[in-house]
Amino acid sequence: MTLPRATLRLQLHHDFTFDDALAHVDYFDALGVSHLYTSPVTTAQPGSMHGYDTVDYGTVSAELGGETALRRLSAKLHERGMGLVVDVVPNHMGVGGAHNAWWLDILEWGRHSAYARHFDVDWHSPDPALRGKVLMPFLGAPYGEELEAGRIELRFDAQRTRFVVAYGPHVCPICPADYAALLQSADRADLAALAASFHGLTTQPDDQQRAAHARDALREYVERNGTEPIDFVLEAYASADPVPRERLHKLLERQHYRLAWWRTATDEINWRRFFDVTALAGVRVERHEVFEAVHRLVFRLYADGVIDGVRIDHIDGLADPREYCERLRQRLASLRTEPPYIVVEKILAQGETLRDDWAVQGTTGYDFMNDVGALLHDAAGAEPLAAAWAAISGSDASFSEVVLDARREMLAAYLAAELDHAARALHRIAREQPATRDYTYASIHRSVAQLAIWFPVYRVYPVHGMRTATDNHYFDIALDGARRTLPRAYRAALARVDAWLGASAPASDAERPDAGAKATANAAGGADTTATSAASNASTRATAGGADRAPHATANANRHGNAARSAADASIATNGPLSHTLVAQRTALALFSQLTAPLAAKATEDTAFYRYGRLLSRNEVGADPGDFARTVEDFHAANQLRQRRFPHALLATATHDHKRGEDVRARLAVLSEIPDQWSATLRAWSTLNQPHRRNGNVNSPLGSTDWAPGPEAEAMLYQTLVGCWPPDLAAGDEAGVRALAERVAQWQLKALREAKRRTNWLAPDEAYEAGCRDFLFDILAPQRRDGFLHELETFVARIAPAGVSNSLLQTTLRITSPGVPDLYQGTELWDFSLVDPDNRRPVDYAQRAAALGDDPPSARLAQWRDARVKLGIVQRLLALRTRAPSLLRDGAYLPLAVHGEHAARVIAFARQHGDERAVVIGTRLATPLLEDSALPLVAADRWGDTAIELPPGFADARWHDWLSDASPTIPRTRVVAVRDVLAALPVAVLSNLAPKPKTKTKAT
Template identity: 75%
Template sequence: MTYPRATLRLQLHHGFTFDDALAQLDYFAALGVSHLYLSPVTTAQPGSMHGYDTVDYGTVSAELGGEGALRRLAAKVHERGMGIVADFVPNHMGVGGSHNAWWLDILEWGRHSAFARHFDVDWHSPDPALRGKVLMPFLGGPYGEELAAGRIELKFDPEAARFYAQYGPHVCPICPTDYAALLQSANRADLDTLASAFQGLTTQPEDQARAAAGRDALRAFIERVGTDPLDFVLEAYSSADPVPRDRLHRLLERQHFRLAWWRTATDEINWRRFFDVTSLAGVRVERHDVFEAVHKLIFRLYADGVIDGLRIDHIDGLADPREYCERLRQRLTSLRATPPYIVVEKILAPTEALRDDWAVQGTTGYDFMNDVGALLHDARGAAPLAEAWSAIAGDDRPFGAYALEARGEMLSYYLAAELDHVTRALHRIAREQPATRDTTYASVHRAVASLATHFPIYRIYPVAGMRTTHDKPWFDAALEGARKALPRASLTALELVNAWLGGRSPDAANAPPANHGGGGKSARNAHANAGSHANAPLSHALIAQRTALALFSQLTAPLAAKATEDTACYRYGRLISRNEVGADPDDFSRSVEQFHAANKLRRQRHPYGLLATATHDHKRGEDVRARLAVLSEIAVDWSSTLRAWSTLNQPQRRGDITSTTGWAPGPGAEAMLYQTLVGVWPPELDPGDEAGVRELAERVAQWQLKALREAKLRTNWLTPDEAYESDCQAFLFDILSPQRRDGFLQALADFVARVAPAGVVNTLLQTVLRLASPGVPDLYQGTELWDFSLVDPDNRRPVDYAARAQALDRAAPATKLANWRDAHVKLATVHRLLELRKQAPELLREGEYLPLTVRGALAEHVIAFARHHGNAWAVVIGTRHAAGLLDGDLPLVAPERWEDTNVELPKALAQASLHDWLSDAAHHTPGNALALRDVLKALPVAVLSTEPRA
């Protein structure tokens, strides 16, 4: 199987299984994709709607149909010459509950569990109550209250012959070292005899085998007499009465876990999580044995030809992404003759590039989504929109200031335990040498916190314990920010931390240079020496430095994500179409030249990376963002509209409406709500359709609740203000109630009708650019029709594939423009360009990329480029910033409006005959230019090629 030419992302769960995907395979093939791109297929927590909470890496999810169903799907996929790219989650597993055998084993046996080193657990916590234990922060209230209420119970599993503590769905196995005492507590001779098998047990591996034999005897006993004798044991530890409850408490205190209130996790968790999600525990995939155990099933499926490539989730969570990717590629290459296809989920800063030494085909496409999204925005709208937002929010700071503030809050209130882990790792380094022994924990903590707060990207990627030249500018930026923010008394500790975080070799002289920036020749030498000494034992100092660097990188990555995407993007509302995963709202727009430069670099470096405009993680659907981008073209009018709507809906506000901030939803939240309503209003929805408006309101209410809690201003996930949330929802339903049919509802519908045609122009341009740019276009499930979705779970709603299959035909997209509201023009555009990619796969995937010059009256409203491979050519032309050019309802600039605007063609296309794959029109080029009045008279986009349709 070759690399994909186009992928289709499917979200699998118990409501859409492998067999359900198989039932739609005819449609997927007819649409023209080459690969199905599946969400994780390993066994996840029961009922999981996403699959990222894996509990068993060794089995295919039974809820999805099991391995048999996956193989059936794969066989039919391959019969059609298609392939499968599987999403894979090496960074974390689902914990809590009762289904992760690895996790349950470490709860049972502690640091002597066979799986103790599979997870990033700190067994040496400075807190005596956690030393040698795993914090289990899953209680709904304080431990004492939950114990007294009888919600923590001792139970017995007859099938496994295992005692365990249960709290709701959470199971914590009791260590067999306590089984003798448990069995003897019943005062029965038969159980006393069984207890002898567990007498004197330790947690050592050899005693674990003894415990297994004891369990066998206990199981045989139960099979003979039943479980009634065990009820006496459970009664002796019942939480219903004070004496047995105290006995249960003392039993729990002896275990290798500590049950705790969920709120303790922020400050005390002693194992690495995925971001701040306590139900997902970090996996130490950097260990060779863990790597093999985690990938065993995936390697077998790849070796058997069931899957053809991998999408690696959250690559930045791993200790060493570069080393992981290299090892993964080597293992996959050893299993099949064809080179493996690997893409990674990676968020890149505007000027950051994916590292060349990762041995992957590219990213999952957030970088392209940002590039094309910024292209749709008019730079001239940035200032007036910022001014309007400043007036609304009473805050004229740029987004970067919001993000910086959110970083500080996240470190203090949500990632405090993770910050502590980094600090302690660095403080241990300080204590190793006399010259730095007096460096205090608190001074290191301040330095690390300031560095992390000012870190401009997700993380760095050191090699052999040293920062590389690629890391240097990013780390130096954080260092400079920290130097300015910290008091002079903290600068000495900051320079030490700089050195210990890869600024110098751990074997160099103890005192670091006064102003060392890191990177440089020493880092390059460390990189060069890493390979030649790969099998040499590492020094204690190097191990300590590498550990600290990994912990620091595993702090800055979740900090960036939580502070930027999940906090600041819900606080800053200049124009929320730029508040997207992988985007920087301060990077408001991109010029045509900048877009071309990014595409040329993409072709040069990662021609097989994915091109996405919608994902399972997006905050707003691709067509929501395309429509909202239009507001940047009418910034002054939109600002006036915002003020008018705010005045109109003032009577519906809740709370203290005389206050500037005390009312619900509040000025910022209200402004972002109006943007959301403009973005998601369906083109066909009539304001008088009560059921339709109600359905929309319910979807927006779900978004609103998440947005308010993510913003963490007046409510949050940890301590929700339910009264405020209820008032916000009431405001939303009031302004969308039938009583507003002739007021706000009509005004909203009228405004949407005004901007929607220009939004459609943006959608078609975005669609064409995704399908014609260098790389592999990725379609998110169902978005071949309108994608007016919001953040999950809204963007994971069921897809009506029957409607899409019925709408799919061979007619040209241009024939469907007049009825654009049904979105068939978008579907036809996707279909036609996938057909072109199939007919000439190299042309649009890795063909030469040539920006074309546009001249004439409306040149600034056009983007054009050519693709060239062998004898095949394609010319891509699209309309941009069309809000002021459209007349009426049709998303098309009238031909005469283009006047003398034309696109200059490469000399090789002089005298050429070109077929427009989107209109089926033929164009002859007697000169070296194409007139836009001819090329764009049927659609706002055109893809002309020397390749005629077969």
């Protein structure tokens, strides 16, 4: 297995291509990372800035440079002993537009398309207008308005020889079964002759072949005569006049899609989306042929040695994440001798852990980001800050209560169609048996809704259609909430829904013990089966610690998997309704899981995080703001658990999805140490800026909401300004302050719409939004340089040293804790970014390369504002990982006891592998010790008698501090005074290994 030593995440797009990355390989190598870790490399929608809207899984993006450039980058990395990990997006594809061939084929041929079962489309919609059709909710206004305005047009695509309906960038093919009527409408003999070859066409596969031959004749005609004759056809359907407009409408009504206003998607969409993003359609990767098609390019690149590992995006969107991971590992393992490196993007709730049977190395690091972020917060600040927020917002609701309200709203206003799909799947089960057919759709719908609202984690992960004990732990929490919320009359329906969602097998199937092994459900859209059970039993379930066993099971697993598919199909064919009931249950369970996951994300990350403002540094992806702070013991326990279960998981503190940059959060965490001072500051600033409020009584008391931005949004704005104010920005720098205001305005608009209080994405209140923007620019106007701007700058300067101390600790812990440290592009210097797109701005790699050096980070502390001290720590600690890869990769993790006056302000642990040792020491909650200090360093005399106790055997060695180049002596008592080891920096990493002259070490 090519285990990364450290990764660096790159966001690729047309302005930062493979060749752009190639140009900086020398820097990445010198910094010390072993692997680049890129955003998706497959072909995405044109102009995509992220790559998650894949339109062609089979090709490398030409906008990124194509496969030749990818191979060029890979070859350069491998020359340096480095590697390449790529992001894979198996859950969804970009649709709409004109570039997804699979999707366009579905629009053209409907249910009989070769790709009809590649997507989660419900072809049996209860709405007659959608039965057998795909909803296309991409119109900017109601269908009738757009049709009458002439913005829906019939066109002829000469390059592909097909008629299409075009709306802006969106293209919808006309079914060839309608070509005969289209060609005849021109009233030309030559076109009428061509029409004859299209007569009588249906959507059946044989007729699709006949249509292809008829198209060849049409292509030859156009090549001879040009497209001018075809213009007569288009004129017959031009929508400027009522008669041709009605003809166009009737043509559209005959197609396998329904063009609709974008607002209809919430209630009527009949295919699975990524969350509520209608431009991304869910892919049925659980189907064997779809799995192979989605990964064909990845498998070829892996087999050729171009890529060395994969990161799986949004694992919770899949019908069966466990089965997917297992199958992926088997396929990759069959292509190379070493086991594959696989990590998954997974959001874990408080107390939740990644399942052991997923056959992956671990997560992409959100869980570590939460652990280390909570460590930086002072638990004593939780209650005072909560009280201050209650006074501002007028509500003392806890974060969990805010989330519950958001969940209710999301189900009703944003995910109503997804809830309907899950409820209807269960209602179909009810109708199959006499004993349950009187459970109404309404009672089932209410039960499913309440279960989803109260569900405490993203989803369940059943095995063979049955919930596990872990699943039941979380499901029981949801059941309890639903029982307390629903009227007693609905409890019987709730109990049946519980049983259907994996609590027990169907009663009629329970008598057949083999039934559960014969079929597994796929996502919505049919009773297809996959090889989950037999493949799972045949394979070796490789976890991070035993992944090298996976290749030995591959051949047998594939054999048994094929047998399982055949057995399942045979079971359904011979046993009829009984097996169909089982399949229907598993389909419903998949739909329920694919409802609770986006509901959790939308309600928490994209709504509640923007409504609850106690302290925004805890409102981060993967975190629970209600879980305000963690103790040192908590952090140690999390590291030890990861070391035992997933020692090669990624460790992240910044990502392309973060809400606030790692150094924004580190600075805001300081407010937890000074809650009273911060509360007083908020009140003073609110009073100072009252004259700049908009749209109401400018003298409104704090707590009134009849003005823009309103008390909650204003308080969050102040936190944001404090968090992201650049260290080197002066209040008198008009251009610099203006640039900051533009960035914050972009964040503010997104925050207001995500909060969904007074404006939202569906129905924006532009007047309110403009008032909020005006308020922001007024309080940051140049004339306020001696007023609010001065106050803001002064306050930031006061807490900045403690924030920097937090940042340096966070950086150190990420690189020395069990796992694989991941650097998000550019964050080796200060990361005061906000939510995307701010966190995806261009990176100045020349500046970073120039900041590399041989001097110790401690020598850079005095100039901490330029961030070179942070980069120096990254460079030095990655050098230590290169010098002794096994020490920080596989070494034992030993929490160290700290005693004395300020023991709570120190974290310390040791790593040991054979004779190699390291001791990591860091400062936390340092604000009281940094009073009046311009440096992020606690003066030695303030530590008093605080000391660290080292393990036995750690005294008899020569020690080197990799961050200061000091050579401390460890006394035989093994008790080390903190004032001695933290004299040069707020962090220290001591090792009995000294740096060697720089030589290249291959990634292992």
